[in-house]
Amino acid sequence: MQLADQLGTQHTFKKTPLRIVSLVPSQTELLYDLGLEEHIVGITKFCMHPFHLKALKTIVGGTKTIKFDKIKALQPDIIICNKEENTKEIVEELSQICPVWVTDILTIEDNLQMIHDFGQLFNKRTESRKWIDKINFAYQDFQQFIKDKPVKKAAYFIWANPHMVAGNDTFINELLQLNHFENIYTSKEERYPEVELKKIRLEGDPDYVFLSSEPFPFKDEHAFEIGRFTHHAKTVFVDGEMFSWYGSRLLKAFDYFKLLHSKI
Template sequence: MPITLTDQIGIKHTFETTPKRIVSLVPSQTELLYDLGLEDSIVGITKFCVHPFHFKSTKNIVGGTKNVKFDKIKELQPDIIICNKEENTKEIVEELQEICPVWVTDIYTIEDNTKMIHDFGELFNKRTDAKKWIDKINFCLEDFKNFIKDKKENKTAYFIWANPYMVAGNNTFINELLKLNKFINIYERKEGRYPEIELKKMRLEGDPDIVLLSSEPYPFKDEHAFEIGRFTHHAKAIFVDGEMFSWYGSRLVKSFEYFKAIHNKLT
């Protein structure tokens, strides 16, 4: 029986049967598909799809998230390609649509994340597995909210790049998780989702209590922490696992425990 579903950018898809051959062009969504029990259905991934670890030797690599090898994907004869509005460009999605249906996610909030997991459950006939992960995330979320309720707020800057320096701004999943942690993003109102900033203006733009230096996409080092610190009054620099703040999907279960560890260090 055909199934008709609408993805997160409003495109309606109809499938005569459950898609069996999946190409995933988003690392966090590859991890989610695996956790939903779809390992055997995944035929292609990006070079950045590092979880689970063994996929790099068992799956076909079809390029990066922004540099896709279309011919390689076509050869894999996928039934569906999984993309994301932020990770993959509109031009990439349009070219991929010539190969097969392209399902695009759009994740800004935890509610968006829940919708994605539910959709994948419907799309790939993994409803029970999807519900288990949604229930698990909701349980961990409530537990974390209880943990964080008595913690104090900290003005925060979350750095994602150096030379030039760039930070996470508003309308990002990172910002959603910062707010959940009571990390008040000093750049939330700055124009752009990942604005370029000048270090010398940091004090004027909010003077953070905490500077978070993400492990991805840029490999920050001690020298960066020292340089950034020179332009604040008292900020504490913390190197953080970028996957925990920017990966959606099933990763959130691990993220909440990771956030607890950060707060325990702070206190």
């Protein structure tokens, strides 16, 4: 079996990989939802869904702080990484252990391609097809829901001190656009640029300021601090998993987005 990952790297497998280490939380959830729980042998400390996996699987570090010896001891057949979550250096070192499959998710189409690829890779073609069909149905339904809603300007914060936002070429920006939110920071060169709060009105004067639940745990005091520099913007705490987790989580995100629109 010869397959290419989303970076175009060609991989050859003599048989279906049975021992999987996943270094991306959202992809761990997808593997579980494809019926691969028994084949997952290692996960990160940030792999929260489903929660019981943390008690049953070996924790091999974080997404960027990997314990290579632990991974090697698990004797994996494949390691699942992501271009954004795991560094090139980590991928190169892990490649000394076994094949490393790297995903690269910027769009909903990329996400569907990943699900298709996992179906091929792990001989879960029927399961992956079902997930793709469910997501496509929900996606089309949401497009009908959102089509007449006006476009509003927004800023999506992922970190405080320094303040960082989601910029262009990110899965978050893809989902903001889907929700008819124009990201005021897409002109920045960086994908997750640092920004100055005092310039927020000059740089776009958003209608909404979204404070994500991850990776930084925003609190009321952060909302008040940012609010001092906005004019009419409404500050909204949002579930970061729904905006940034690709994989099977996207199916739940569409219902979450409908609820969000009913509240703002």
